[in-house]
Amino acid sequence: MESLQIKTMAEMMAASEEPEVLFWVGCMGSFDDRAKKITKAFAKILNKANVKFAVLGAEESCTGDPAKRAGNEFLFQMQAFANIQVLDGYNVKRIVTACPHCFNTLKNEYPELGGNYEVIHHTQFLQSLLNEGRITVEGGTFKGKKITFHDPCYLGRANGVYEAPREVLSKLDSELTEMKRCKQSGLCCGAGGAQMFKEAEKGNKEVNIERTEDALEVKPDIIAVGCPFCNTMMTDGVKHFNKENEIEVKDIAELIAEAADL
Template sequence: MSDLVAEGKTPDVVFWVGCAGSFDQRAQRVTIAFTKILNQLNINFAVLGTEEACTGDPARRAGNEFVFQMLAQQNIATMNNYGVKKIVTTCPHCFNTLKNEYPALGGSYEVLHHATYLQQLINDGQLKVEGGAFKGKRITYHDSCYLGRANDIYEAPRAVIESLDADLIEINKCRTNGLCCGAGGAQMFKEDEPGDKRINVERTEQLIEVYPEVIAVACPFCNTMITDGVKGENKQDDIKVLDIAELIAQNNQY
């Protein structure tokens, strides 16, 4: 971003990479896939890079409002300084916080999750889904809580999957009834409380019941949780856990 601004250019959209997308090895693959799509379509975008800080989602949800406020106000100062208007992010947690919680702190932007963004690109014909690598493949979709229940986005990720001409199979507990992967509310960063089972194991069992070839996700934390779950079931050779951006990038051989 700072480079673009130094050159006197303004990006149309800021790609909010998020901490997982920047540092987590698995989520980096999604970041790269999504960036390739943006590059292929010659979209004028920028990332904040080293100036991006965590949105504060895990701090706020754990109960640490001080840390949340410090991170959020820092991000808002950065973005307001650059005059950011539109943001797209591959993380539903970042999406939720940026979209719903930053306005009260003075940071109002048009915020899109990449599911919605990709759906828009497909719908207006910019993104042509070609190749057919997933044609007829059994794909099931795991709803992310922060996309679904938190923000009522259920159709956009499904529309992206359907554009692949794939066989989208719904599990019983989907959409509003979807079970959390177990990572939300800062659970990602600590061990489960004592119980009978891990939540990601329970969720993975529900997902593999329909014998999918691919479990599609739209959240880096769900991705980690379900990938672990599939490994736990020893099914990693039969079932791939892929983000919707990866599905598109792989399909189009970007």
């Protein structure tokens, strides 16, 4: 398989080019095997839509989100300081990311530390690409499939983005079903607040099991997600119930890439 055409900011700058948007990949998207598929799917869509984009590659570093949620404000601000230096060094103006945690941190917490960018979540970006006709999808792939969308806390409640992912999903010509807890009252997948990196505290259930039960209730073929952390948690949840052969957990970017035959 040929490798993807991805330019780094350094390469762009060397060629005195400026990208339309910087794709902030994030740590999950860079290193986690499952999340890398989302990254690739999204990069393929960007290429297909002729979006002139770049990544930071080895110059990207953790936004500091998990450190901040865990209370390590020092580490967070050090990361922010270093990242802002890099971003400003390349004169970055627009950032798109497939991770709601990076999205929230870059968009809301960096400005006060001197980093001012237009930050877009990839579902919002996909929405505008579809609306502008820069990509088109064939409905056939998902015809008759039942899809339910799990709202990531840091996209939904934290930033009020509920419609973009749903509007993108509506292009798939599938049956979009809501779980009983959705949008403002959507239940967390259990990974936020740095829980991803530790064992859960003592309790009688895992949060992702509770959330997967919500999803199973609507009997979906696909659980759509918009966050690599939610993806992991929901995938584990589906496996817990031995449903991995019947129910797929997929990022919206993957669904669009599939529908666009990429």
